[in-house]
Amino acid sequence: MTPPETPATAPDAAGDATPAVSSRLATLNRRADFLRAARAARVARPGFILQMHNRADGEAEGIRVGFTCSKKVGNAVARNRAKRRLREIARIVLPRAGRDGCDYVLIGRQGATATLPFGQLVRDLEGAVAKVHAPRPDPSR
Template identity: 60%
Template sequence: MTQIDGTPGGTAPPASLRVLRVRPQFLALNRGRRVPAGSFLLQARNRGDGDPAIGVGFTCSKKVGNAVARNRAKRRLREAARLVLPAAGRPGWDYALIGRRDATADRPFAELLDDLRRALAKAHA
């Protein structure tokens, strides 16, 4: 089993979350909804395949900064998704959280969580 942070072993992620890993899964999200949040961009799409799992992926381009900054931003996005998506995400949907320069890594964590909740509400509206 793979954890939400991508590391093997340890405790399994919540049963309802699965990690998007391959490029076609991310490209399919381009046909979905794009919701800019204060500290990241959320892409969301209803898969419509009957699978109740919530798919989530994370990405940060080199525009976000060096490897340290990109990894910090992705760690924060992973933790926010782990806390918010089981309650606010919808079964059968895929989400991608895309980090932004000088915003994702520096935003207070409580505000990052609020950004994700608001972005999910907009995506589902």
């Protein structure tokens, strides 16, 4: 017996048009990638810190993202909850606001990432991505 097919026009239960898995986002796995992002541009927000590294032209295209929470965030349950929230805001914001060829690292903050309202985290990430990509003034002037 075969399972019934889902109609192609049926909206998902949440009514969100964002796909559950984005093909544009890859996950950072190597420590060297995290260290490269740590030396690059950063923006601090109340719920997280965003680091962004612009990869070289010869490297793979697409957006890559990494997540980290230190033990300062809390016990394993608190750290996992914070990382789940960071993954979700990245899934929502980065496909439309991020740029190809960039690595983003989201760092959870103690007492904030797991407790701030979700909408505020989304708005903060949108603003942080815009700020990190904004042209910087020329320091030689």
